[in-house]
Amino acid sequence: xxxxxxxxxxxxxxxxxxxxxxxxxxxxxxxxxxxxxxxxxxxxxxxxxxxxxxxxxxxxxxxxxxxxxxxxxxxxxxxxxxxxxxxxxxxxxxxxxxxxxxxxxxxxxxxxxxxxxxxxxxxxxxxxxxxxxxxxxxxxxxxxxxxxxxxxxxxxxxxxxxxxxxxxxxxxxxxxxxxxxxxxxxxxxxxxxxxxxxxxxxxxxxxxxxxxxxxxxxxxxxxxxxxxxxxxxx
Numbered sequence: 498x499x500x501x502x503x504x505x506x507x508x509x510x511x512x513x514x515x516x517x518x519x520x521x522x523x524x525x526x527x528x529x530x531x532x533x534x535x536x537x538x539x540x541x542x543x544x545x546x547x548x549x550x551x552x553x554x555x556x557x558x559x560x561x562x563x564x565x566x567x568x569x570x571x572x573x574x575x576x577x578x579x580x581x582x583x584x585x586x587x588x589x590x591x592x593x594x595x596x597x598x599x600x601x602x603x604x605x606x607x608x609x610x611x612x613x614x615x616x617x618x619x620x621x622x623x624x625x626x627x628x629x630x631x632x633x634x635x636x637x638x639x640x641x642x643x644x645x646x647x648x649x650x651x652x653x654x655x656x657x658x659x660x661x662x663x664x665x666x667x668x669x670x671x672x673x674x675x676x677x678x679x680x681x682x683x684x685x686x687x688x689x690x691x692x693x694x695x696x697x698x699x700x701x702x703x704x705x706x707x708x709x710x711x712x713x714x715x716x717x718x719x720x721x722x723x724x725x726x727x728x729x730x731x
Contacts, residue, residue, distance in 0.1 A: 546573035601626035621676035
């Protein structure tokens with residue numbers, strides 16, 4: 498089992514004028530295979546360091562006064578060095594103890610209303626797991642696919658984590674997609690499937706409306722005929 502060191506700092510910011518409480522958090526984590534450096538507020542990500550692309554990613558738009566400054570990404574690199582040093586010390590000091598583990602809960606859903614032949618995005622949400630990391634893989638009709646993106650690990654209030662994986666796709670009737678999750682707490686991968694099943698409007702309502710309208714017109718015609726006959730008898 499690989500050891501994963503996480504530093505999670507949480508601060509409550511209180512506005513005395515409006516009595517509004519905000520939670521500001523900083524997340525730093527590393528293992529032998531992964532790195533994470535992220536800032537957020539109220540459960541939303543503000544910034545993270547992308548160590549694969551070698552750049553900082555500011556999540557907020559310009560009008561929201563996003564955080565960041567020259568050297569922000571470089572600071573993340575230096576903090577990863579500190580994290581790795583702490584990891585080495587922890588391995589020697591604690592002799593890699595058994596960690597408390599929480600199994601992930603996985604769900605899969607489409608981002609937008611599904612329409613055939615219209616591009617959409619499938620989301621695989623993995624929630625409630627500890628410790629990181631998890632591995633997410635996708636298939637279409639049992640053939641392996643490559644995901645479009647994988648979010649940062651995001652903390653939950655109970656100390657577990659969640660993560661999102663996304664896949665761009667174009668719905669075709671009958672296609673079956675699956676999202677499989679591997680985690681140290683699972684004996685075997687946890688797989689969720691999603692099938693393209695777009696309801697096609699039936700002809701029944703249209704037929705019933707047509708028949709009802711025809712009968713109604715027939716009834717009006719018959720009533721008019723008998724009314725004229727009655728007047729003639731008078």
